[in-house]
Amino acid sequence: MLKIHELREIIRLIDQSSIQEFELENEGSKVTIRKPGHSTVQVVEQPASVQVVQTAPAAPITEQPVVQEKKEEVAPQPVVTAQVQAQEEEQLHKIVSPMVGTFYSKPEPGAPTYVQPGDKINANTIVCIVEAMKLFNEIEAEVSGEIVKVLVQDGQLVEYGQPLFLVKP
Incomplete structure (x- = not known):
């Protein structure tokens, strides 16, 4: 024992x-x-x-055997599953990185960001910059729609083909 x-x-x-x-x-x-x-x-x-x-991990445990039953009613809460989120994201267009580099959401420090969630864009809209080998490459949306989500943070390293933005066409 x-x-x-x-x-x-x-x-x-x-x-x-x-x-x-x-x-x-x-x-x-x-x-x-x-x-x-x-x-x-x-x-x-x-x-x-x-x-x-x-039922509580911090409660003291006595040395004598004790039979204790506590039933807690937990109200069901709506849960968005990963599967539902994945299905929603499949319907959205992904703007991906065309190269390996560093992601920048604005043209220079202190300037406003190119796009934010909720912004309307067209195919020629510049959405970010990816720096590769000291070259700053402006990335165009190549799709018209609304920015739903920014998937990377400013200054983050990105891989080739990595999704940067989700766009509702």
Whole structure:
């Protein structure tokens, strides 16, 4: 059976990590910890079949077996999944970098940016500069529409073919 300080240390380590579920079997005991927004700790000893359920990782754990059940009702919240976002982005045109270099959103420091989300553009609109080998290359939109999202930050290194902007045609 695990000692209480060992169990506390396991809970602390799991709480600080990105692990969502942890299971340990040791000398006839089984410990299961799950973290879907709150942690649940179950200690099951095979011969005595005792369960300890803890709903808050910071609560003190007593040495005596305690059976404690707390059910929390969580109201369902609307969640935009990655799949829905990917489908929406597929309908948008991507302005990509034609070369490897450094992305600049404005012609010079202190000047206003070429484009921002919500701006209307046409095919000849300059949307940014990509610096490659000390040459500053102005990048044109090549599509008419509205800028939906800027995908890179000013001064960021970009790769050939990397999407820079999403445009709603």
